[in-house]
Structure formats: structure tokens, C-alpha cells
Amino acid sequence: MARSAKRHPAEVIYQVYPSSFNDANGDGQGDIAGITQKLDYIKSLGVDSIWISPVYLSPPGPEGDGGYAVSDYRQIDPRYGTMQDFKDLLKEAHARGLRVYTDWVVAHTANDHDWFEKSRKGDPKYKDYYVWADGKQWNGRTVPPNNWKSVFGGAAWTYDQERGQYYLHHFLKSQPALNLNKKEVQDAVLDEMKFWLDMGVDGFRVDALPFATCDEKLRDNPWLYGIWPNVKEQWDQQRFDHSMIQPQTVDFIARIRALMDGYPEKKTTIGEATAGAEGGLNPLPVAAQYVDLQKGLDMSYTWAVNDISPKARDRLADIVRALGKYFPDGGHCLSVGNHDIPRTFSRTAANVPPAEALAAHKQMMEIFFTLPGSVILYQGEELALEQARIPLDIPLDKLKDPTAQTQGLDACRDGSRTPMPWDGGKPNAGFSSSNDPYLPVPAAHVPKAVAAQEKDADSMLRFMRKLIARRKARPALEAGTATVLNAGAPLFAYLRENGGETLLCAFNMSGQSFSFKPEDILDDATIGRLSLQKGQTVTLAAYGSFFKDAPPQGVKAAPAPQSPPPVIRKAV
Numbered sequence: 224m225a226r227s228a229k230r231h232p233a234e235v236i237y238q239v240y241p242s243s244f245n246d247a248n249g250d251g252q253g254d255i256a257g258i259t260q261k262l263d264y265i266k267s268l269g270v271d272s273i274w275i276s277p278v279y280l281s282p283p284g285p286e287g288d289g290g291y292a293v294s295d296y297r298q299i300d301p302r303y304g305t306m307q308d309f310k311d312l313l314k315e316a317h318a319r320g321l322r323v324y325t326d327w328v329v330a331h332t333a334n335d336h337d338w339f340e341k342s343r344k345g346d347p348k349y350k351d352y353y354v355w356a357d358g359k360q361w362n363g364r365t366v367p368p369n370n371w372k373s374v375f376g377g378a379a380w381t382y383d384q385e386r387g388q389y390y391l392h393h394f395l396k397s398q399p400a401l402n403l404n405k406k407e408v409q410d411a412v413l414d415e416m417k418f419w420l421d422m423g424v425d426g427f428r429v430d431a432l433p434f435a436t437c438d439e440k441l442r443d444n445p446w447l448y449g450i451w452p453n454v455k456e457q458w459d460q461q462r463f464d465h466s467m468i469q470p471q472t473v474d475f476i477a478r479i480r481a482l483m484d485g486y487p488e489k490k491t492t493i494g495e496a497t498a499g500a501e502g503g504l505n506p507l508p509v510a511a512q513y514v515d516l517q518k519g520l521d522m523s524y525t526w527a528v529n530d531i532s533p534k535a536r537d538r539l540a541d542i543v544r545a546l547g548k549y550f551p552d553g554g555h556c557l558s559v560g561n562h563d564i565p566r567t568f569s570r571t572a573a574n575v576p577p578a579e580a581l582a583a584h585k586q587m588m589e590i591f592f593t594l595p596g597s598v599i600l601y602q603g604e605e606l607a608l609e610q611a612r613i614p615l616d617i618p619l620d621k622l623k624d625p626t627a628q629t630q631g632l633d634a635c636r637d638g639s640r641t642p643m644p645w646d647g648g649k650p651n652a653g654f655s656s657s658n659d660p661y662l663p664v665p666a667a668h669v670p671k672a673v674a675a676q677e678k679d680a681d682s683m684l685r686f687m688r689k690l691i692a693r694r695k696a697r698p699a700l701e702a703g704t705a706t707v708l709n710a711g712a713p714l715f716a717y718l719r720e721n722g723g724e725t726l727l728c729a730f731n732m733s734g735q736s737f738s739f740k741p742e743d744i745l746d747d748a749t750i751g752r753l754s755l756q757k758g759q760t761v762t763l764a765a766y767g768s769f770f771k772d773a774p775p776q777g778v779k780a781a782p783a784p785q786s787p788p789p790v791i792r793k794a795v
């Protein structure tokens with residue numbers, strides 16, 4: 224079947240975690256005015272848009288889950304500033320041509336949200352706003368209604384004395400799940416979204432979409448491995464047949480899309496779909512069902528590449544093929560780093576000798592920024608920051624992430640949430656003038672501060688700017704297909720094609736130089752189209768890359784590659 228020429232937008236999005244980005248008022252906490260101060264920096268990266276993690280009113284302690292437990296969707300939390308600060312940010316971002324996406328926490332509220340307070344009291348209007356159920360009798364005891372588990376550990380149910388029933392929470396018990404199976408709850412949520420769209424935000428990153436709806440009969444999930452009772456009764460040990468990824472989420476998304484389409488200007492939706500149909504694996508097919516050119520999201524982001532290191536060449540090839548299969552019209556968004564997962568640079572560094580880490584990391588980014596779809600760049604990834612260590616960099620008494628308590632230190636996400644280092648010569652590397660910053664700045668981040676990297680022509684920061692510029696300059700990278708070429712290790716190569724433009728991307732994923740000939744990976748016609756010659760030897764330095772493009776008529780040739788130029792020799 225011929226595919227429509229219409230495709231999902233392809234953007235480069237910069238993710239800001241407000242608590243640790245920039246503190247304008249010196250209270251130790253990153254804030255909205257601090258983001259506004261750094262808009263020129265964000266713009267200088269060449270990105271299209273910003274996604275700002277939640278700044279709504281939220282419980283101050285660990286139960287607030289860093290803003291992902293919302294107490295009131297229409298209020299800015301005072302720790303981040305005021306509504307006027309937000310409006311100023313919007314205005315200044317728009318003046319610079321940056322789109323602004325706020326974070327829509329769709330699947331749950333905080334347990335001090337007015338809706339939940341009323342629901343637990345049985346208020347007729349709100350009583351079904353959340354998922355309530357009676358416990359079951361088991362061996363003379365009352366136990367939760369079913370076997371669903373919380374992502375953050377333990378049962379997904381908590382008993383509420385006031386209501387005399389259990390309520391569902393996929394995350395913390397302070398995050399009761401909204402009952403989005405009900406149309407009136409969807410209506411209420413859409414109304415809250417409208418408030419921000421009317422104000423001028425350009426769209427939303429929609430949090431935890433696979434959790435939005437659940438089985439109305441609340442049936443038990445099957446266990447993934449072995450027979451119940453399982454020694455490790457955790458969320459990722461179950462199939463999510465009933466607790467999440469229900470078909471009605473797609474219908475709800477169509478309503479979100481209709482709301483967005485009601486505006487004359489483009490409003491964008493980016494769904495977080497990082498949990499797959501089987502115990503957290505295989506998120507791509509789930510993420511794909513949420514995007515649709517007419518009725519779905521513009522894009523879904525997954526963690527498809529967030530365990531990829533230079534050693535994972537074959538898996539990377541599988542991912543590129545899977546992106547083509549599940550997202551034929553685009554719509555996939557790579558998350559490169561994230562506030563929920565460890566830093567990309569540390570993953571790379573753990574897999575190569577220390578002296579090779581930076582070159583290997585630059586190549587990882589080069590690969591990520593030449594893959595199809597959109598890309599989200601998380602704050603600090605452009606500086607090659609390493610994961611902060613607990614307790615070496617962050618003492619235990621400074622930890623903020625509640626998962627340190629619910630799941631243990633290994634699961635704690637604070638290691639990727641430390642402050643952005645702006646200037647190594649200033650207190651807290653320029654993040655804040657306070658003696659008590661949100662989290663400490665790891666010593667290893669100080670020399671990697673923005674100011675130092677601006678001055679260094681070989682820095683990660685300057686490399687990232689060039690990468691983003693190249694992506695924007697080439698239609699075949701902005702959209703189009705990716706075809707993995709049949710290359711032997713350590714070479715990884717694919718062709719990007721779009722509207723008559725062909726671009727060869729070839730990567731030597733090893734610490735030794737490597738040579739190949741065009742005919743090793745390309746057919747004669749493509750060799751001719753790319754103006755290569757059979758018999759040429761292309762030699763790539765360690766972690767070196769080779770880009771060769773055949774622009775369509777009237778388009779200028781690609782900017783020069785940023786990696787050390789490959790040596791091309793005629794065969795003798």
C-alpha cells in the first residue's frame with residue numbers, strides 16, 4: 224500500500240529538569256526565572272523546542288516525586304516561582320523561536336489534590352475519579368483487590384481508612400491513579416490541559432501514558448516467569464495484561480488530539496511510553512500504537528537506546544530496523560538521557576577503556592542524532608556529564624528521589640538530577656549562589672561546566688552543536704528512512720534516504736582504526752549515486768565516522784564530518 228507523504232514532525236527537543244537547571248533567586252532550588260535566563264544557551268544548541276518537567280503545585284517532600292504528583296494543575300509551585308514567571312518564560316522562548324512543552328502528568332494526581340480529597344469522602348461528583356476497590360479475603364485476612372504491583376515497589380494498592388477501600392497507585396501511594404476509563408474524568412483532565420494550551424504552551428510531554436487506563440474488572444496480571452508465588456514479586460515480573468496498556472488509552476489519546484487540533488496553531492504531543500507489553504520490555508510496539516497522523520500523538524518517546532553502549536552494535540542495528548517497522552511515518556522520539564535513567568556518558572565509559580570514553584561517547588551521540596524521528600536531549604548530556612555517585616557525590620541525607628527509600632539506592636534517580644554546571648569558577652558551578660543547593664554538584668562536573676566547554680574547540684558541547692546543525696541541514700536526517708547495511712563488526716552503517724537525498728552513515732565502533740571498501744557494504748548503484756568508487760579504501764580512526772551524501776538536485780552538499788576525516792585511498 225502506498226504510504227501517505229505526510230509524516231510526523233521531527234524535532235530536537237531539550238529537556239529541562241527545573242529543580243537542577245538554574246537558580247535565579249539564590250534559594251538553592253532551580254526555578255522558572257532561571258530557565259528564562261538560560262534561553263539563549265538553549266537556543267544556541269540549535270534545538271527546536273524545550274520540554275520542562277513539572278512545575279505545578281506539588282507536595283514538597285519525597286511524596287511529591289519531583290513534581291510528578293500534582294496537587295493543582297493550575298498553579299505554579301512557589302519553589303519554581305510564579306505564574307507570571309511562567310508567562311515570561313513562554314514569551315521569551317517564543318521570541319527566540321523555541322516551542323515550549325510542559326509536562327502533563329495524566330495518569331495520577333497527588334493525594335492532596337482536591338479531586339482525591341473529595342473522592343475519598345465519597346462526594347457523588349468525584350467518587351469514581353480514582354480507581355477504588357474493596358479488598359479480598361485471603362486466609363482470614365483482607366488483602367489488596369488484585370496482584371498488581373507498583374513500579375516503585377510493593378503493592379499497587381493502599382487502603383484508605385476514610386473511604387474504607389483500597390485505591391490504585393502505579394507509583395507512590397501519594398500518586399493515586401486517575402480513573403481515566405470514565406469519560407467525566409477524561410473531560411476534567413482535558414479541561415485542565417486546555418487551561419495551559421489557551422495560555423500559549425505549544426504542547427505537552429504526556430507522562431506515563433501506558434498507565435492511563437486499566438482493566439475495569441481489575442483482573443490479576445499473569446506472572447512473567449515461573450509460577451506464583453514468585454520470590455521476586457515486583458512490577459517488572461508481571462505481564463501487564465490488565466493493569467496497564469489497555470486499548471481504551473488509544474481512544475482517550477484521540478480526545479487529547481482533538482483538543483489539540485482545535486487550535487489554529489500547531490500543538491504537539493509527545494507521549495512517554497517506556498513500558499512494554501511484557502514486564503517493561505519491548506516498548507516500541509506500545510509506543511507505536513499511540514502515534515497516528517490523524518488521531519494519535521505526534522510522537523512517543525521510548526528508552527530504546529538508553530541501554531546502548533559501543534558494545535551493543537548488533538542490538539543497535541535491531542533497533543534501527545524496529546523503528547522502521549513500527550514507525551513507518553516517523554513519530555518515534557529517542558530519549559537521549561533522561562531524569563529517570565543514568566547518564567549516557569557513564570554507560571559508554573563503563574564499556575570502553577577510560578582513554579577512549581569521550582571519543583566513544585561522541586560517536587554514540589553521532590549515531591543517536593542520525594537516527595530517524597525526533598530526539599530529546601536531556602540537560603547535561605551535551606556536556607558528557609557522568610552519573611553522580613551515591614554517597615560519594617551525593618550524601619545520603621541530601622537525597623531527594625523517593626525511590627531511594629522505596630526501592631533502594633541502586634534505583635535512586637538523583638544521580639542524573641544534579642545541578643547543571645554553568646561556570647566552574649562560581650559557587651555550585653554557577654547553578655546557585657546558595658550554600659544549600661538542590662543537590663550537590665559532583666566534583667567531576669566542575670571542569671565540564673558550560674563556560675569551559677565554550678572555550679574548547681574539541682569540547683562535547685561544541686561537538687553537539689555541530690551534530691544538531693548537521694541534522695537540521697539534511698532532509699534525509701530530519702525525516703525519511705534508515706536502512707541498516709550488511710557490515711561486519713566493528714563497522715555499523717546505514718543509509719538515510721528522503722525525497723531523493725541519500726546519506727551514508729558509517730561508524731567504526733571500536734578503539735582501533737578500521738578500513739572498508741564501498742562495495743563491502745553498498746551495491747553498485749548506491750556507490751555511483753554517492754560518488755564513491757569501488758576499490759577505494761575508507762579508513763576510519765578509532766570511533767571514527769564517515770558521512771557521504773548524494774543531495775537531490777539544487778541542495779548543497781552536507782557540511783564536513785565532525786569526526787576526524789576518514790582517509791580515502793584508491794586500491795592499489
Ligand code: NOJ
Pocket residue numbers: 288291292328394430431495562563
Ligand atoms: C515518569 C516520570 O518521568 C517519572 O519521573 C515519574 O516518577 C513517573 N512517571 C510517575 O509520574
